[in-house]
Amino acid sequence: MSRSLVVEEPRRSRLVVGDVPEPGPGEALVRVAAAGLCGSDRELFEGARPAGFCAYPIVPGHEWSGTVAGVGPDVDEALVGARVVGEGFRGCLVCGPCRNGAPNLCASGYDETGFTRPGAFADHLLVPARLLHVLAPDADLRAAALLEPAAVIAAAVRYAALRPGETAAVVGAGTLGMLALQLLAAASQARLAAIDPRAERGEPALAAGATVFHRPGEAAEESFDVVVETAGAPGTGHAAVALARRGGRVVVTGIPGDPSDAVPTALLVTRALTLHTVFGAGPADWAYAVRAFDSGVLRPAGLVTHELPLADFEKALALSASPGAGKVLLRPDAT
Incomplete structure (x- = not known):
């Protein structure tokens, strides 16, 4: 049966x-x-x-x-x-x-x-x-x-290519965001910010590897080498681009519910940003996630x-x- x-x-x-x-x-x-x-x-x-x-x-x-x-x-x-x-x-x-x-x-x-x-x-x-x-x-x-959502995040982290000493921010502290924090923390802990409107996500985000937790708008004066967007909520793509330093790298994984929610092209160009998007995961991303899981890096x-x-x-x-x-x-x- x-x-x-x-x-x-x-x-x-x-x-x-x-x-x-x-x-x-x-x-x-x-x-x-x-x-x-x-x-x-x-x-x-x-x-x-x-x-x-x-x-x-x-x-x-x-x-x-x-x-x-x-x-x-x-x-x-x-x-x-x-x-x-x-x-x-x-x-x-x-x-x-x-x-x-x-x-x-x-x-x-x-x-x-x-x-x-x-x-x-x-x-x-x-x-x-x-x-x-x-x-x-x-x-x-x-x-x-x-491990399926982890493989999607592995694709994002591979695109982000965070190097030791670089700073990063994760926009969204749901399941995808927490997995992103774990993988990014293994690459560099110079400064790793988690950004989410829900205050109760702060403690879990810090446990996942974030060095600081912000509500939206609290990190407006900061800029990061790498920004990974995981929420797919209205405004989060715009927020991710705004948080990247000039010459920085942004990876967007969420699909906004509002089709009119646009990523600002002017910021992309004037800051000379590298922008990647992720749809699902390929075999190499799965292999990355499984290795991280088996080794204990991904929890x-x-x-x-x-x-x-x-x-x-x-x-x-x-x-x-x-x-x-x-x-x-x-x-x-x-x-």
Whole structure:
């Protein structure tokens, strides 16, 4: 028996019971340990995700961890029993971006686990074995469920290329922001500012590696070598650019809810800034995040605040949007 949480159409979900799926050629069957919820899952449920970036009916769940329970033909049987996480983008493998290591930018179109392919809000998940990343044998699978957002932040940190002695700021102290602080603190602790309107995020931000915490506007007179934006809230892209020194580097990961929220071109040009944006994560970003996790540099366990069973999907969605909530997990083994 295997259960799956299916969103049949916007605002309608149900728990479906069926047979355990069989892995086909090149596939691995993963027993899901934990799967995280994020804003894109709320968009999917509410019907607010842009056309072309979702399909109904769908089993959501793109942030996950688990154990390989079986493999199909042409897959190394030594994978069975391994603790794993996995990439979500199903690139074509033949276009230019895929050949260049960026299946998240595949020219054949968008295709991702949990949005256009069945995801991990289920007991079992079928994925191409080539997408798996094997964790340490004693890895904490509860914490490892956050390695998908960590891989996105790894992409941002790799673009930022923070060097020892340089200063940095992170705009937004939610899950992505906390992961960014941990990785940036490992590169340089010269000055690492966390900026967020929620005062209660100050102590966790300092624990994550920030040297100082500011509310918006409190760092207006400062400038930083590197600024990483993680919030996707109105004005945060503008704030990130304004905080960068002349010749500095800015990486934007959030998608603003207000399409009229513009990054000021004048500041980009007059400050000669380097601006990068991030959409998802490629294989190299995943490898970076997994190494950081296995080594203890990345410590996502403390960001988990709630764990619920599959049947409580809609309750978990509401919790994930509530003030004070960190990462909310669905746990198939929970009752």
